[in-house]
Amino acid sequence: MIKKFVKNLSNKNPTKDITIDDKYNKLKLSTANKKVLVKVDKNIIFGGKNIPVIAGPNGVESLQLMRKIAKNLKKNNINLIRGHAYKPLTFPYRSKQYSETQDQGMDWMDIIKDEYNLKVVTEITEIQFLNRVCETADILQIGSRNMQNLELLREVAKTNFPIILKRHFGSSLRDFLGAAEHILVEGNNKLILCERGVSIPHTHRDTSRFALDIQAIPALKEISKFPIISDPSHASFWAPWVPSLTYASIAAGCDGLIIEMHPNPKKSLVDPLQPLNFNQFKDLLKISKRVAKSVNRKIN
Ligand code: PEP
Ligand code: MN
Secondary structure: OHHHHHHHOOOOOOOOOOOHHHHHHHOOOOOOOOOOOEEEEOOEEEOOOEEOEEEEOOEOOOHHHHHHHHHHHHHOOOOEEEOEOOOOOOOOOOOOOOOOOHHHHHHHHHHHHHHHOOEEEEEOOOHHHHHHHHHHOOEEEEOHHHOOOHHHHHHHHHOOOOEEEEOOOOOOHHHHHHHHHHHHOOOOOOEEEEEOOEOOHHHOOOOOOOEOOOOHHHHHHHHOOOOEEEOHHHHHOOHHHHHHHHHHHHHHOOOOEEEEEOOOHHHOOOOOOOOEOHHHHHHHHHHHHHHHHHOOOEEO
16 A cells, blocks of 8 residues: 555655765765664664663763763663763853863773773764774764764774764755765774754744754665664753653664763753753653564664
8 A cells, every 4th residue: 555655656755855876876885775783792783673772961071970870871771871071062162161071081981981881972073082082982973063074084984983973953864874975985884873953943042952853764764774863862952852752763763862861960061951860861761662662672
């Protein structure tokens, strides 16, 4: 029935901005038909039945904070911690509050990594930090603001680390996969795509940020065989909406999640409206497991 319906449609390629020419010439690696699994270790695989959860604060603020969070993640059976020590900010002004912990932050991550046996996901913002970040990270994140920083993409790809490439909030899927292609062409196939919200007219207000493009998940799964994960925290910027967006992402077929959490969200040095507290995070995991089961997937 559905097949017949699709056959009768005049638009045979609903992912309109990607043409057949793109598929075979410009995006040949990112749209290749072979399914890709990104393996971080034997238990953490993106793109299979399991949906790994990455959670943690926005910034690596202090060793004490990272210890608290690491302990909570372990309690919840989560093995991937996020936290950025190098951070791009929307506005250039850094204060004592909005500062980066940089190498110091990476040293703290090393400590909790050893103490809690966690894998680290952290952002790489500039090539000059690459060596230090690679000493600690297990997955390198390229943030949305750097999605088309081609020199950065190339150098990060060459490390052969797993990479999370976040979609820019104004980017078409064609441009997103074009950026991904710059990584793949360097021979690094450990690519994880991430939807993190886009700008639409109603988001151009100081009270809201982005809108999670849920539709990008099935669309990307249709045209690309790389894992696609969802970041509902950065999309909504608003903790009360994060659970619904998480469940919707799982139902839409996402292959992983990035959730911001903090023991005391109000005290988070960056974006305090967005992290879940520990209780909210626990509840989110509980319901996520049920949603995942209903679509024949599994959290973790
Ligand atoms: C982040 O993950 O902390 C972040 C800044 O994300 P994005 O690049 O999607 O804004
Ligand atoms: Mn952030």
